[in-house]
Amino acid sequence: MADTYQPPFQSCIEEGRATCLMCSYNEVNGMPSCAHHDLLQRARKEWGFKGYITSDCDAVAVIYEDHKYVKSPEDAVANVIKAGMDINCGTYLSQYTQLALGQGKIQEEDINRAVSNLFSVQLLLGLFNGDPAKGNYGNLGREDVCTLEHRNLALDAARQGIVLLKNENNLLPLNRMAVTSLAIIGPSANSSSQLGGDYTGVPCNPTSIFEGLQHYIKTNYASGCGDTRCDSSKGFAEAVRISREADAVVVVAGLDLSQEDEGRDRASLLLPGRQMDLISAVSTASEKPIILILLGGGPIDISFAKVNPRIGSILWIGYPGEAGGQAVADTIFGEFNPGGRLSITWYPESFISVPMNDMSLRPDPSRGYPGRTYRFYTGEVVYEFGYGLSYSNYSYKFILVPDKVVLSTDTNKASPSKRLTSQTLDGIEYMPVDEITSCNHVKFEVPIAVFNHGDMDGSHVIILFGRASAPIRGAPHKTLIGFTRVHTKSSSAVQVSMGIDPCKHFSIVNEHGLKILPLGTYLLMLEGLEHSISIEL
Structure with a gap:
């Protein structure tokens, strides 16, 4: 805990002056996080936290309903309030706090403390300073949404997040004078909605990668697969055909929210379905090495692409958001020089054999356990934490x-x-x-x-x-x-x-x-x- 999990929270409080913390669903040393007095109070007593602590959504309910840690909903409410939690994302506090109070499980001063912590932050924000319509945010309207400043910020964020993983023989950036036609392939290539991750808001003038490239050069599109699952090769022939006719070929592969989101974990680190087959077919058909663009929020084992000379360049773009299409196009044609770095170790597919409930970070050779994270992992990697190339x-x-x-x-x-x-x-x-x-x-x-x-x-x-x-x-x-x-x-x-x-x-x-x-x-x-x-x- 003190070595790995707590330092990020501690620095956010001590250096960033964070005023809200969220306790999670899981147990820590056998005790649910939101009911863990020592865990919550350490932030206040040792790190100087001043603010309120909220639960993750329904994290109080699971203490009774899933963990079976207490005998009643009132006990769950009493445990978290006395531990130092102040507000609940969910319905348990609104449903059972009065009952817990009546049963003597909590006192009024416990409730007063929670309310005071919440109000202290609202006071700092000026939410009690008279009529909100006359406050800092009272005059905001439609004209303040999707401004040029906001769109430029989205573009800058998308550009900075692009990581160049491979660039053999300086394939990128493309020379617009030498490349007159482009083929772009992949079910996510012509969809701006695929560029947003989980909990994405309404985008401003979103641009797909296909649309972004069209601003630079004549571009033909083929999906290759019906969707990211890519469970059929029906579209391969058209993808191969336009690849043979183009001066340069871009394949957009990777993940989307059908593969990963808050309620969906991947069981494999490989590309979904037959995406690898599509990439191999297109790279073989193309006259020149292709450009591979990877979408997704987590690591992908693309060892095959890393060593394939027919795949000249690889860009990982995460979920770049509304301006992702323009950011990718700007990078491919040299308007932007990529400088992003990987924020996580990219493990090989063999890593999925590591038990998911083994939270040990340090390796244990006696049982073949390789450890976790760049700090301790001893196995082979596809790409290491912090990896990233540049055109310079x-x-x-x-x-x-x-x-x-x-x-x-x-x-x-x-x-x-x-x-x-x-x-x-x-x-x-x-x-x-x-x-x-x-x-x-x-x-x-x-x-x-x-x-x-x-x-x-x-x-x-x-x-x-x-x-x-x-x-x-x-x-x-x-x-x-x-x-x-x-x-x-x-x-x-x-x-x-x-x-x-x-x-x-x-x-x-x-x-x-x-x-x-x-x-x-x-x-x-x-x-x-x-x-x-x-x-x-």
Whole structure:
């Protein structure tokens, strides 16, 4: 918990000042999350959370109806309110709170606390400042929807999310002077609705990928499959025919909401149905290597495409939204230089054999368990976390980075400083982080020079990792320290800076859930570049 699941919530509260938390359906150490007093109160007492805590929808009901954790609906309501939950997405609080109060399971002060937490956020938002029509949002109307500013934001978001996974022989970007006709294939290629993920709102002037490409060049379309399930090869012949006649071929494959959404999980990491057969047929028929575009919110095992020389370029676009069609077209024809990175490890199909209810992150070779996430997984990958190419080649240089950090207990010169005493774990010295009072004073910046060696300007994501230079039991292979996006001019360099907090970025959590900072040498890693830094007393 302290090592992996809690840090994102903690940073949102401490650094982002989040004022709402949601407790989930699952149990944590045998106790439903929304009824877990220690879990909910830690956010307030240790992280300084000020706001309200809501349940996920019907997460209170499942405590009684599914978990069978309590004997009555009133008990479920009493447990969550006393644990620190304030509002329920669902009907249990409205139905059973009065009954729980009458049965003495909760007190009025419990309800008052929940209401106060909710009202505190509403007060911050100014919702009680007189007539809402005269407030900040009172004058909004139809003219404030789908503005140029909003559409440009949607386009920028779609562009930034595109990840270039393969680009053999610089197939992309296409040259409009050399390519006069294009074939686009796939059931999602001519559907703007397929570009939105689960819980998508009403889009503004949505553009399909087919429509986006038509703005650049004459484009022919064939679905190839009836839908994303692709359970028939009836449309293959037409797809093959137009592929043979075109100067360039784009195949749109992947997933949609018939394969994955909140209530639907995939049982396979492969492309659905006969999509792989369609891609192979088209790539064989095309005169030149094809461009493969992948839709979807999760990893896909496309090992076949990764090694197939007839598939020259691969773009993963996620669910890019209303401007996705234009963003893809702009990228294919070089109006935008892709710089996105994968936000998750792309596992091979064999990973589905890992038990889904085994939440262990660290590998266990004795039972063939490979671990989970980029931090601990030891198996083969299709693409690693953070992977992403560009039309430009980049190199980096660390600038004046310290090679040593010295810890102390007291940085106040006016008071005597007591000496830190390290402890030992498996022969490695370490310090409990809560005993290091100099954490804020040993933070430092890492200036980085970023060189764009290409002939295109680029939007580029820099990812900095860290790890201990020597193996430490239970420590991750590497840890993401941070990332930032920079805009670079062709054949030029820019400088950026990334902050390092040794107590945060180099510490690990022991089996008791306590943060410890092993002493010794650590590596800062930026692509193939490394810098050593020593943590000492």
